[in-house]
Amino acid sequence: MSVGTLPKFVSNPDPSIYMRGRYVVVDLETTLLDNGWAGNLNNSLVIAAWKCSWATLPKYSWGNEFHQEALLEDISLADFVVAQGNKFEYGWFNRFGIKLESVLGYDTLLGHYVLAGNRAWKLDLDSLADFYGVGAPKNKLAKRSMKCGICPSQWPKGLVQNYCLGDVLTTEAVFLKQRQILDQEGLLPVVYHRCLFTPVLAELEHRGMCLDAPALKDEYVKQRYRQAELENELKTITGGINISSTKQLGKFLYEDMQFTPLKDRFNRIITTKSGKLPTNEKTITTLRATNKAQRRFLKLYTEAKKISSAFSKFLTPGMNSLESGGMLYAQFSQTTARTHRLASTKRRSNTFHSIQLQNPPRIYKPLFRARQDGWKVVEVDFAGAEFASAGILTNDPQIKADIADPNFDIHTFSANTKFNLNLTSFSKGSCSSENRQDAKEQTFAPMYRDRPDLDWDVEFRSRYSQLDKVQRKWAETVLRTKQLTAPWGLKFYWPDCEVLRNGSIKYVRNIYNYLVQGFATAEWTPIAAVCLWHRLKSVGSNAFLVNTQHDSVVSEVPNTELEQFDQIVQQSFTKDLDTVLKNLYNITLTIPTSIEVTARTNWKGARCKVCSQEFNPLTNHECRGVINGIN
DNA sequence: GGTACATGCGCC
DNA sequence: AAATGGCGCATGTACC
Numbered sequence: 001m002s003v004g005t006l007p008k009f010v011s012n013p014d015p016s017i018y019m020r021g022r023y024v025v026v027d028l029e030t031t032l033l034d035n036g037w038a039g040n041l042n043n044s045l046v047i048a049a050w051k052c053s054w055a056t057l058p059k060y061s062w063g064n065e066f067h068q069e070a071l072l073e074d075i076s077l078a079d080f081v082v083a084q085g086n087k088f089e090y091g092w093f094n095r096f097g098i099k100l101e102s103v104l105g106y107d108t109l110l111g112h113y114v115l116a117g118n119r120a121w122k123l124d125l126d127s128l129a130d131f132y133g134v135g136a137p138k139n140k141l142a143k144r145s146m147k148c149g150i151c152p153s154q155w156p157k158g159l160v161q162n163y164c165l166g167d168v169l170t171t172e173a174v175f176l177k178q179r180q181i182l183d184q185e186g187l188l189p190v191v192y193h194r195c196l197f198t199p200v201l202a203e204l205e206h207r208g209m210c211l212d213a214p215a216l217k218d219e220y221v222k223q224r225y226r227q228a229e230l231e232n233e234l235k236t237i238t239g240g241i242n243i244s245s246t247k248q249l250g251k252f253l254y255e256d257m258q259f260t261p262l263k264d265r266f267n268r269i270i271t272t273k274s275g276k277l278p279t280n281e282k283t284i285t286t287l288r289a290t291n292k293a294q295r296r297f298l299k300l301y302t303e304a305k306k307i308s309s310a311f312s313k314f315l316t317p318g319m320n321s322l323e324s325g326g327m328l329y330a331q332f333s334q335t336t337a338r339t340h341r342l343a344s345t346k347r348r349s350n351t352f353h354s355i356q357l358q359n360p361p362r363i364y365k366p367l368f369r370a371r372q373d374g375w376k377v378v379e380v381d382f383a384g385a386e387f388a389s390a391g392i393l394t395n396d397p398q399i400k401a402d403i404a405d406p407n408f409d410i411h412t413f414s415a416n417t418k419f420n421l422n423l424t425s426f427s428k429g430s431c432s433s434e435n436r437q438d439a440k441e442q443t444f445a446p447m448y449r450d451r452p453d454l455d456w457d458v459e460f461r462s463r464y465s466q467l468d469k470v471q472r473k474w475a476e477t478v479l480r481t482k483q484l485t486a487p488w489g490l491k492f493y494w495p496d497c498e499v500l501r502n503g504s505i506k507y508v509r510n511i512y513n514y515l516v517q518g519f520a521t522a523e524w525t526p527i528a529a530v531c532l533w534h535r536l537k538s539v540g541s542n543a544f545l546v547n548t549q550h551d552s553v554v555s556e557v558p559n560t561e562l563e564q565f566d567q568i569v570q571q572s573f574t575k576d577l578d579t580v581l582k583n584l585y586n587i588t589l590t591i592p593t594s595i596e597v598t599a600r601t602n603w604k605g606a607r608c609k610v611c612s613q614e615f616n617p618l619t620n621h622e623c624r625g626v627i628n629g630i631n
Numbered sequence: 632g633g634t635a636c637a638t639g640c641g642c643c
Numbered sequence: 644a645a646a647t648g649g650c651g652c653a654t655g656t657a658c659c
Contacts, residue, residue: 240641344651356650358641362641400644444647448647514648
């Protein structure tokens with residue numbers, strides 16, 4: 001069975017193409033529904049403008065998406081396509097009939113973001129023009145019209161044309177300056193990596209995720225009912241305070257109910273940043289309830305708050321979408337996170353229902369399904385990605401050994417310290433599952449922290465002494481030079497790094513974190529997704545990607561293609577990842593990555609802490625409907 | 632009435 | 644909240 005092929009520009013990436021290749025710079029003006037998103041089929045193209053590197057004058061073309069032969073011809077002659085905010089153009093290229101997998105992009109927005117590293121630089125085209133000193137022709141009238149939401153289709157033709165052509169020339173000028181700097185800084189491979197990911201995201205945004213309507217309705221009704229019950233009971237206890245108000249809740253807890261505020265290990269009263277008494281769940285579950293009324297209130301309150309959050313963030317938007325087909329969309333941003341991880345937001349839209357697709361409650365994942373009968377939702381996860389990433393970056397032999405050892409379970413090891421178990425074996429099952437579960441939460445915390453007063457930190461850092469040594473070296477480097485260069489070339493900056501009064505280095509936790517988190521989730525996952533996407537295209541598969549959550553990729557796959565899909569996944573997430581990291585960054589993964597693949601009609605959900613059953617609103621389960629019983 | 636901030640919490 | 648990092652969103656509140 002064929003696992004397909006990758007295009008040369010993926011399997012054998014050569015970022016120097018950006019310095020010497022033939023390119024076309026493109027800018028499009030469209031109607032403005034949903035900010036001109038190509039996913040809204042009521043949008044239309046107003047004008048396309050482009051300039052070829054082999055021509056002196058730019059070209060333009062009015063008219064609709066089906067008549068862009070001249071642009072398509074030039075794109076087919078180029079090695080890559082340059083644009084500011086390429087994801088937008090990719091969406092429209094799809095509508096032009098261009099196969100996205102055949103177009104290598106260069107995005108000036110991503111270029112600037114990569115140069116910025118973790119610095120919060122402005123990324124709009126005007127700011128870029130200023131930064132690179134290429135003096136953009138500022139068309140104030142056009143800018144103002146755009147800002148006021150006046151559709152370019154209503155503008156005088158000459159105005160649109162000048163605006164669009166002006167942006168093409170500005171983008172080209174920015175590109176030419178920018179690529180020189182990125183080349184000198186050794187950052188072109190990183191930009192290349194980011195640009196490979198863009199068309200995958202453009203398509204993924206367009207697909208959206210499909211809800212399981214009966215399951216969602218069932219859950220919605222059940223929670224509405226429960227919510228009403230809770231509201232009634234709480235009202236009788238509190239006299240009708242607004243439990244969403246931290247102010248009112250604080251007053252109720254600490255004044256009316258007379259709870260004793262919590263204290264830290266130095267016997268200081270714990271407060272929030274602004275000095276108020278905290279009212280979050282952790283605090284509330286730790287407060288000592290001394291009577292029945294107090295206990296009852298705490299239980300009801302916690303449940304009510306979770307339910308209310310589930311409604312506003314998920315159940316209500318989900319229900320609203322059912323009339324129009326039960327599809328939820330999101331927007332992904334490659335230029336938000338300081339670690340260069342992907343970020344996701346709700347799509348601000350009147351047409352599309354949307355949620356933030358990177359954080360739906362895990363217990364509700366089974367409320368999503370494949371949109372067609374006879375298909376599965378397939379999730380691919382990297383297992384222990386950040387631990388492996390840390391092991392590779394610091395070359396720690398013990399991390400490597402522990403990951404390879406089937407008889408070593410790090411959460412059991414963690415539980416051993418936390419609960420003083422005096423275990424002699426750390427294989428999974430050597431301690432109770434409750435102990436393991438409780439320890440799990442903090443197992444990897446010492447990777448991004450170093451507290452000599454905490455037993456687990458000392459234990460962790462003494463076992464993984466090479467990791468400890470290298471991370472300290474990172475911090476010393478930043479203290480000395482104010483920056484840190486990752487093995488893939490990306491530079492992180494902490495210009496005001498200094499030794500604090502208590503002797504620790506400022507930003508030490510960020511310094512310990514960024515490379516480790518960035519390598520696993522910002523470098524590996526996009527490469528794996530890109531390779532999966534290209535291979536699926538190359539075999540003419542009907543399967544497609546619908547989501548990605550830092551160390552996982554979610555797809556919809558026809559049952560008839562499951563076996564082939566699995567093989568392509570294995571290829572993409574292991575061998576292809578190795579190949580691309582080697583060829584693009586000259587990095588070798590000294591610890592092999594491992595993945596978990598699950599395929600089912602509905603998206604894989606969370607397991608219940610109590611009975612270990614996967615939560616599924618469609619099946620009977622002792623924790624059915626009880627949100628806070630779920631891990 | 633709008634904006635900015637604080638808090639809390641969902642995910643990885 | 645003590646006791647890692649990274650995000651975005653909802654809600655309430657303060658302030659102009």
